[in-house]
Amino acid sequence: MKEDIQKTIPLPTIRRMPNYLRVTADFLEEGKEWISTTDFSEILGLKPIQVRKDLAFTGLAGKPRLGFEVSLLIKAINDVLGWNNRTDAILVGAGALGSAILGFKGFAEHGLNIVAAFDANPALVGSTIHGKTVFSLDKLDNLVERMGITMGVITVPEAVGQETADRMIKAGIRGIWNFSPVTLRVPDDIIVQREDLSSGLAVLSVKLSENRI
Amino acid sequence: MKEDIQKTIPLPTIRRMPNYLRVTADFLEEGKEWISTTDFSEILGLKPIQVRKDLAFTGLAGKPRLGFEVSLLIKAINDVLGWNNRTDAILVGAGALGSAILGFKGFAEHGLNIVAAFDANPALVGSTIHGKTVFSLDKLDNLVERMGITMGVITVPEAVGQETADRMIKAGIRGIWNFSPVTLRVPDDIIVQREDLSSGLAVLSVKLSENRI
Numbered sequence: 263m264k265e266d267i268q269k270t271i272p273l274p275t276i277r278r279m280p281n282y283l284r285v286t287a288d289f290l291e292e293g294k295e296w297i298s299t300t301d302f303s304e305i306l307g308l309k310p311i312q313v314r315k316d317l318a319f320t321g322l323a324g325k326p327r328l329g330f331e332v333s334l335l336i337k338a339i340n341d342v343l344g345w346n347n348r349t350d351a352i353l354v355g356a357g358a359l360g361s362a363i364l365g366f367k368g369f370a371e372h373g374l375n376i377v378a379a380f381d382a383n384p385a386l387v388g389s390t391i392h393g394k395t396v397f398s399l400d401k402l403d404n405l406v407e408r409m410g411i412t413m414g415v416i417t418v419p420e421a422v423g424q425e426t427a428d429r430m431i432k433a434g435i436r437g438i439w440n441f442s443p444v445t446l447r448v449p450d451d452i453i454v455q456r457e458d459l460s461s462g463l464a465v466l467s468v469k470l471s472e473n474r475i
Numbered sequence: 476m477k478e479d480i481q482k483t484i485p486l487p488t489i490r491r492m493p494n495y496l497r498v499t500a501d502f503l504e505e506g507k508e509w510i511s512t513t514d515f516s517e518i519l520g521l522k523p524i525q526v527r528k529d530l531a532f533t534g535l536a537g538k539p540r541l542g543f544e545v546s547l548l549i550k551a552i553n554d555v556l557g558w559n560n561r562t563d564a565i566l567v568g569a570g571a572l573g574s575a576i577l578g579f580k581g582f583a584e585h586g587l588n589i590v591a592a593f594d595a596n597p598a599l600v601g602s603t604i605h606g607k608t609v610f611s612l613d614k615l616d617n618l619v620e621r622m623g624i625t626m627g628v629i630t631v632p633e634a635v636g637q638e639t640a641d642r643m644i645k646a647g648i649r650g651i652w653n654f655s656p657v658t659l660r661v662p663d664d665i666i667v668q669r670e671d672l673s674s675g676l677a678v679l680s681v682k683l684s685e686n687r688i
Contacts, residue, residue, distance in 0.1 A: 276674075366672065412683070455675050458490075462652065469666045470666060
């Protein structure tokens with residue numbers, strides 16, 4: 263049943279779920295017991311109908327006048343996102359962006375556990391970044407296989423993005439979080455989530471030009 | 476006329492524009508003169524009808540059998556995104572994420588020119604990161620006003636995200652690119668583009684769980 267619900271969640275709804283989670287966690291911190299569609303609508307700037315549709319995917323029913331019970335909603339959203347389970351991952355590319363990601367504490371809260379980093383640069387190999395050891399690339403296959411790791415984070419320069427993905431997939435990685443500005447070509451059963459900072463800049467640039475600032 | 480066209484571009488189309496641009500630039504580098512809807516469709520995994528709809532916003536008409544002229548399309552997309560113009564910006568928060576952004580060469584190609592960084596940490600003030608000087612926060616107002624800067628990049632920790640935005644807006648910033656995991660409350664005439672790494676992780680987590688890896 264749960265699996266069926268998950269499969270029908272639209273991507274934009276999934277993308278908004280972390281926002282609902284954060285707002286609800288803020289309410290919990292402030293000692294509030296209930297949170298309503300109107301609260302979400304005002305804080306996140308979404309239409310109430312959108313909030314209602316999105317939160318329906320949690321399987322929780324809100325109560326009239328009160329809304330959702332804060333603690334139940336947090337658990338339900340984490341369940342939808344699979345963030346109550348831990349996922350082990352590796353990261354390839356321990357430069358500035360890779361270091362920033364290794365140091366981002368938010369991921370651990372969401373169940374993402376980066377167990378090791380890899381880099382082609384001998385000067386970085388053997389060092390420790392935010393508590394994670396940087397290994398040489400030729401250790402990747404063995405570590406991924408031995409630990410049964412299925413998620414890989416790519417933070418290498420554009421020129422080596424594809425070969426990094428190929429290497430990960432050959433080692434057994436099934437899901438790739440790609441921060442490299444390259445469109446990866448992967449087999450159909452591999453999942454790629456791309457983070458493209460240029461697309462955020464595109465939105466901001468167009469909106470600013472519309473306002474003729 | 477151009478302004479009218481811009482106002483009607485849907486957000487998802489704007490977000491895809493940098494992808495079209497990158498693929499087209501690859502074609503230019505490979506010495507190709509023409510690029511077709513089919514090329515985009517195959518490389519980016521989009522439906523041909525989607526590609527056609529998106530590229531219609533450039534105002535260019537493709538030629539039957541040939542598609543778009545590569546050099547014209549690059550210029551047209553850059554025009555749509557305003558990336559042929561230079562936008563000066565400041566960045567607040569020169570930690571790991573801020574450093575990664577200061578070092579990302581892609582932004583300069585898209586007209587974003589970060590002129591200075593600011594940080595509350597005295598140990599960072601006066602240092603140079605990827606060629607940009609880090610100033611103390613109390614220099615922000617004066618520099619923004621003096622240089623007429625309208626765009627600000629926020630890469631500070633969550634706890635100080637809102638006060639950083641308030642400070643920027645007071646100094647004259649009109650557009651904010653927010654990498655801090657906080658929902659900013661700003662006046663109606665201020666544009667905020669939020670980059671939320673958690674939403675990318677959400678998508679990947681849900682897709683991976685659907686595949687039951």
